Amino acid sequence: MTGYRAPHCRALTLLLAAALFTGGCSLLPRSDYTPPQVTLPHQWQGQATTGTGVASGKQWWKGFDDPLLDELIERALTTNNDLAAAAIKVRRAQLTARLTNTNLTPSVSVGATSSISRDLKNHADTQTHSVTGSLSYEVDLWGRLDATRDASRWEAEATEVDRRSTALSLIGTTAADYWQVAYLNQLIATSEASIAYAEKSLELVEVKYRAGAVSSLDLVQARQAVATQKADLASLVRQRAEARNALAILFDQAPENSVPERTALPDGPLPAVAAGLPASLLGQRPDVHAAELRLREYLANVDSTRASYYPALTLTGSLGSSSTSLANVLQNPVAALGAGLTLPFLQWNTMQLNVKISETQYEEAVVSFRQTLYAALSDVENALAGRTQYEAEGKRLEEALALAKRSEELAEIRYRAGYTAVQLWLDAQESRRSAEKSLAANRLNRLKNLMTLYQALGGETGNASQTQ
Numbered sequence: 001m002t003g004y005r006a007p008h009c010r011a012l013t014l015l016l017a018a019a020l021f022t023g024g025c026s027l028l029p030r031s032d033y034t035p036p037q038v039t040l041p042h043q044w045q046g047q048a049t050t051g052t053g054v055a056s057g058k059q060w061w062k063g064f065d066d067p068l069l070d071e072l073i074e075r076a077l078t079t080n081n082d083l084a085a086a087a088i089k090v091r092r093a094q095l096t097a098r099l100t101n102t103n104l105t106p107s108v109s110v111g112a113t114s115s116i117s118r119d120l121k122n123h124a125d126t127q128t129h130s131v132t133g134s135l136s137y138e139v140d141l142w143g144r145l146d147a148t149r150d151a152s153r154w155e156a157e158a159t160e161v162d163r164r165s166t167a168l169s170l171i172g173t174t175a176a177d178y179w180q181v182a183y184l185n186q187l188i189a190t191s192e193a194s195i196a197y198a199e200k201s202l203e204l205v206e207v208k209y210r211a212g213a214v215s216s217l218d219l220v221q222a223r224q225a226v227a228t229q230k231a232d233l234a235s236l237v238r239q240r241a242e243a244r245n246a247l248a249i250l251f252d253q254a255p256e257n258s259v260p261e262r263t264a265l266p267d268g269p270l271p272a273v274a275a276g277l278p279a280s281l282l283g284q285r286p287d288v289h290a291a292e293l294r295l296r297e298y299l300a301n302v303d304s305t306r307a308s309y310y311p312a313l314t315l316t317g318s319l320g321s322s323s324t325s326l327a328n329v330l331q332n333p334v335a336a337l338g339a340g341l342t343l344p345f346l347q348w349n350t351m352q353l354n355v356k357i358s359e360t361q362y363e364e365a366v367v368s369f370r371q372t373l374y375a376a377l378s379d380v381e382n383a384l385a386g387r388t389q390y391e392a393e394g395k396r397l398e399e400a401l402a403l404a405k406r407s408e409e410l411a412e413i414r415y416r417a418g419y420t421a422v423q424l425w426l427d428a429q430e431s432r433r434s435a436e437k438s439l440a441a442n443r444l445n446r447l448k449n450l451m452t453l454y455q456a457l458g459g460e461t462g463n464a465s466q467t468q
Contacts, residue, residue: 036295036366060459061171063271064447068260069178072247076174079252083170086163093152093159100152147304154297158290165286170250172455176448177247182262183444184240187437189263191233194433198226201429205422218422225426229433265443273387273453284458285376291369298362305358376456383453390446397442401435408432 062070077083205222208214245255411428414420 036369060454061175061451064175064266065268066266068262069175072178072251072259073171073174076170076250077167080170080250081252083163083166084252086166090156090159090163093156097149097152097156100149144304147300151297151300151304154293154300158293158297161286161290161293165290168286168455168459171459172451174247174250175451177243177250178261179265179444179447180243181240181247182265183440184236184243185261186264186440188233188236188240190433190436190440191229191236194429195226195229195233198222198229198429201422201425202226204416213418214422221423221426225429265440265447267443270446270450273450273457285456286458288369288372288376291365291372295362295365295369298358298365302355302358302362305354379456380453383449383456386449387446387453390442390449394439394442394446397435397439401432401439404428404432404435 059070059074061073202222202225205214205218209216209219244259244261247259247261248255248257251257251259408425408428408431411420411425415422415425
């Protein structure tokens with residue numbers, strides 16, 4: 001039996017070796033990837049502030065020099081549900097790529113059966129045992145399997161870049177919500193101080209009214225001013241509750257759980273930014289990188305679709321044994337070798353249509369890539385323009401607030417002296433409050449704009465320097 005088994009086993013081994021060797025060769029050439037042609041400006045239209053960027057290394061947000069913000073961002077990156085879902089997608093794409101890679105090796109199956117029969121005449125029992133094993137391997141003559149593996153690999157890489165894009169967006173959202181709460185805390189504190197001041201003003205008006213120095217109109221107007229400010233305060237408290245809830249749920253927790261917050265917006269110098277060359281976005285923006293990776297994926301899909309209509313050669317081998325004695329079950333193996341050939345290219349019209357469909361998907365991906373790139377350029381241009389305008393606006397608002405405070409002081413002096421009605425003083429108070437709110441809103445906008453710029457540049461932009 002041994003002499004009978006060896007030739008078949010050797011033949012099966014040779015078949016496997018030949019299949020593996022042939023699988024490394026492709027008779028159909030693969031498509032060459034060429035980056036889409038795009039027109040990039042030589043420099044930004046908006047002027048970048050002199051400086052080298054927000055922070056060195058991966059934790060670029062530390063350039064804001066706010067330990068509490070650093071803590072919240074790092075916490076969000078480890079607990080956020082959206083980011084966790086993105087990580088699961090990455091894992092699934094990686095497993096899919098690993099599954100696709102299994103076409104590099106033969107498929108092996110093994111089976112065993114056992115049966116018993118009885119002769120009704122002599123009542124003798126007969127037991128039969130069999131073991132069978134089969135092996136199949138598709139020879140990748142045209143590179144279809146290789147193209148399929150490439151497509152899965154590109155998708156896995158693109159999904160990982162998508163996760164990075166989600167993380168970048170999460171950093172921006174965390175910072176924006178954190179600053180929004182601080183902004184509202186600042187407005188509430190200012191509003192409470194203004195109400196206290198307005199109530200003292202009302203007391204003065206009441207004294208004058210009882211003395212007959214002013215009319216009831218002054219009294220009504222002063223009371224109205226206090227009531228209006230209290231209504232505004234209630235609105236601010238409601239907005240703060242909503243902002244706190246929005247911030248809390250970023251950390252995989254119920255809204256009622258508190259999150260550390262600032263009592264006011266940071267008023268220190270803001271980091272400077274060197275935007276760099278437009279072409280640098282290709283290497284920094286996760287969405288642009290992901291779009292390019294999917295270009296490669298769709299191109300590989302075109303090759304896979306085209307190759308799927310060429311003849312497919314599958315080599316098979318089987319080894320089986322059967323015996324009426326369990327002890328001899330492996331002593332009588334029977335080996336069989338074979339090859340199967342499928343001819344899908346006979347479906348010529350279907351082949352042409354499916355290839356064209358794959359090509360249109362690639363063409364659509366090219367258009368999407370170009371649009372993503374131009375959107376990235378637009379994001380940076382808008383952020384740079386906004387940064388310049390917010391900075392200029394801030395200087396004017398600081399000047400306006402100083403003038404409003406001086407106007408309020410003069411109006412109070414004139415009212416106390418009896419030269420004017422109370423409405424002029426109340427109007428001056430409202431102008432001062434409005435100037436304070438506008439300046440705080442400008443500071444919030446500058447912080448958010450700076451974060452938007454860093455996101456538009458892909459996050460990491462070099463070493464930090466500071467500017468007002």
